Amino acid sequence: AQSVTQLGSHVSVSEGALVLLRCNYSSSVPPYLFWYVQYPNQGLQLLLKYTSAATLVKGINGFEAEFKKSETSFHLTKPSAHMSDAAEYFCAVSLNNQGGKLIFGQGTELSVKP
Amino acid sequence: DTGVSQNPRHKITKRGQNVTFRCDPISEHNRLYWYRQTLGQGPEFLTYFQNEAQLEKSRLLSDRFSAERPKGSFSTLEIQRTEQGDSAMYLCASSLLGGGSPLHFGNGTRLTVT
Numbered sequence: 001a002q003s004v005t006q007l008g009s010h011v012s013v014s015e016g017a018l019v020l021l022r023c024n025y026s027s028s029v030p031p032y033l034f035w036y037v038q039y040p041n042q043g044l045q046l047l048l049k050y051t052s053a054a055t056l057v058k059g060i061n062g063f064e065a066e067f068k069k070s071e072t073s074f075h076l077t078k079p080s081a082h083m084s085d086a087a088e089y090f091c092a093v094s095l096n097n098q099g100g101k102l103i104f105g106q107g108t109e110l111s112v113k114p
Numbered sequence: 115d116t117g118v119s120q121n122p123r124h125k126i127t128k129r130g131q132n133v134t135f136r137c138d139p140i141s142e143h144n145r146l147y148w149y150r151q152t153l154g155q156g157p158e159f160l161t162y163f164q165n166e167a168q169l170e171k172s173r174l175l176s177d178r179f180s181a182e183r184p185k186g187s188f189s190t191l192e193i194q195r196t197e198q199g200d201s202a203m204y205l206c207a208s209s210l211l212g213g214g215s216p217l218h219f220g221n222g223t224r225l226t227v228t
Contacts, residue, residue, distance in 0.1 A: 049214065100212075
């Protein structure tokens with residue numbers, strides 16, 4: 001069965017610093033991978049997705065992620081953090097033969113210090 | 115695209131009462147999903163529909179939980195004889211068919227069982 005592990009339940013960066021949120025997946029077949037962001041008391045918003053095209057995926061709000069099959073990773077990065085990036089971030093995996101359902105990681109809370 | 119709509123946003127109920135939540139998906143989306151999210155955790159899959167057919171139910175979905183999507187449009191999630199452990203955010207999402215189609219989430223219904 002597939003699974004997702006997000007390393008670090010909480011990450012704190014200074015405004016303007018690099019953001020790196022780590023995600024590793026486990027899957028016996030090539031997966032689809034997603035990053036979502038959640039602000040307090042809201043649903044999840046799609047940041048970006050990997051669906052077997054380019055391994056470097058660009059998303060909204062300046063985020064991007066790179067799919068590395070050899071490392072089974074899909075880390076999320078942003079060159080320069082803004083205060084508005086403070087939120088909970090979730091990595092998720094799905095398989096084509098499982099009805100599109102997503103399996104989520106535990107989440108990483110990003111704090112941005114002024 | 116008016117987004118996924120969930121009602122109510124908040125529900126407070128006493129232990130033992132029944133509650134029902136409603137989800138209106140994006141109109142052209144065939145698939146509809148229910149997830150449960152507790153504080154500090156990633157969303158956990160409960161069940162999903164393709165059109166009006168319920169195709170998968172998680173083991174998390176005890177016999178006190180039932181979901182319907184009678185005409186392939188809106189869906190309801192009912193919890194009978196609520197328990198304090200049912201307190202959580204219940205998220206609904208919808209998607210198009212096809213591998214890698216992202217899920218679009220509503221803002222959720224927060225249930226508090228006292």
